[in-house]
Amino acid sequence: MxxxxxxxxxxxxxxxxxxxxxxxxxxxxxxxxxxxxxxxxxxxxxxxxxxxxxxxxxxxxxxxxxxxxxxxxxxxxxxxxxxxxxxxxxxxxxRSSVARKPPGVLESRLNAGPKQLLVGLVLILMLGLSVFYLYRLPRVVPTIPLNKQELTLLSGQRMELFFYSNSRTNNQLLTEQGKVLTSALAQCKSSPWRKLYVSLSHDKQVLNLTLRGEYLGQSVVRNLKISDGRQVKEFVSVPWLKEVDLCG
Structure with a gap:
């Protein structure tokens, strides 16, 4: 048999x-x-x-x-x-004969009905559109500071200063204000602040200062905004510096 x-x-x-x-x-x-x-x-x-x-x-x-x-x-x-x-x-x-093995991937696709083929085509189309729009999205480029300085205080403590400008027309004004801030900070014996970020708004109306540092083992942040609507700007002045006390 x-x-x-x-x-x-x-x-x-x-x-x-x-x-x-x-x-x-x-x-x-x-x-x-x-x-x-x-x-x-x-x-x-x-x-x-x-x-x-x-x-x-x-x-x-x-x-x-x-x-x-x-x-x-x-x-x-x-x-x-x-x-x-x-x-x-x-x-x-x-059994009288060997059971037929399940069709392979290619055979299954060839034998698939119109509905399955349509679903597959829609999925492929959606994937293609996703890749297309992914490459068309604008890439986020980190902002590069206009200027970066390292300042040494009277105690020997070092502080980093970063200056950002949204427009080339703001560069000169930002540089001038930066010199005033640097000169004032240089008179500090010590400070809880380790980094200072300075930026000027596009319309030159607002000067933004962000100070980051550490106090009693905790990370601290201080944000300051100075507005000046005059034609000749003077955001940072001696009285203002005394009032805000950047040293402490």
């Missing part, structure tokens, strides 16, 4: 593999299991039936049946091992 690439001779109890030229004289468990599966091909054979003994042999154990099925599958080879199907919790079934 043909089973995959093998021929089973029931009289001799041998299973012969035509492709490899191997012959296997089946032990009692493998022989009993194979005979019952062949006699009921296409039908589920329960474990109770497969374990059954006779006048000359005691019943098989569940582990003996499972091992026999495993050995039979191994002899049939990877192409035909699926002929013997495990029905979980019930038993085994011998």
């Amino acid at each position: 043909q089973i995959g690439d093998c021929w089973f001779d029931e009289a001799s109890g041998e299973l012969q593999h035509k492709g490899r030229g191997d012959s296997w004289h089946l032990p009692r468990a493998e022989l009993q299991v194979l005979k019952l599966l062949l006699a009921n091909q296409g039908r589920l054979v329960s474990r109770i039936e497969l374990r059954a003994g006779d006048d000359n042999h005691p019943p098989l154990s569940d582990s003996s049946v499972a091992r026999a099925v495993c050995m039979l599958r191994a002899f049939l080879g990877p192409e035909y091992e699926s002929l013997i199907e495990t029905v979980k919790g019930q038993g085994y079934l011998l």
Whole structure:
């Protein structure tokens, strides 16, 4: 009887593999299991039936049946091992032909219906548009300060000063105000501030100061805004410096 690439001779109890030229004289468990599966091909054979003994042999154990099925599958080879199907919790079934494997990715796509193809095309289109707009978005470029200085106070403490300008026309005015601030800070013996950021609005009406430092182990920030609507600007003056006390 043909089973995959093998021929089973029931009289001799041998299973012969035509492709490899191997012959296997089946032990009692493998022989009993194979005979019952062949006699009921296409039908589920329960474990109770497969374990059954006779006048000359005691019943098989569940582990003996499972091992026999495993050995039979191994002899049939990877192409035909699926002929013997495990029905979980019930038993085994011998198929007449190998179960068709699930189609691969390419085959699945070729066999997909119009709806699936349409969904796939829409997803590809959305992905393409996302990439297109991603590259068209303006990239954020960090602002480069117009000028950066390092100031040493009377105690030897160092302070960094950063000056930012939104327009080239503001550069001269920002530089002038920066000199006044630098001169005032240089008179400080010490200060909790470690960094000073200075910027001038585009319309030259507001001077912004941000001081960052540390006090009693805590990070501190101080923001100052100075407005001057006059034609000749003088944001930073001696009286103002005394009032805000940049040193402390």
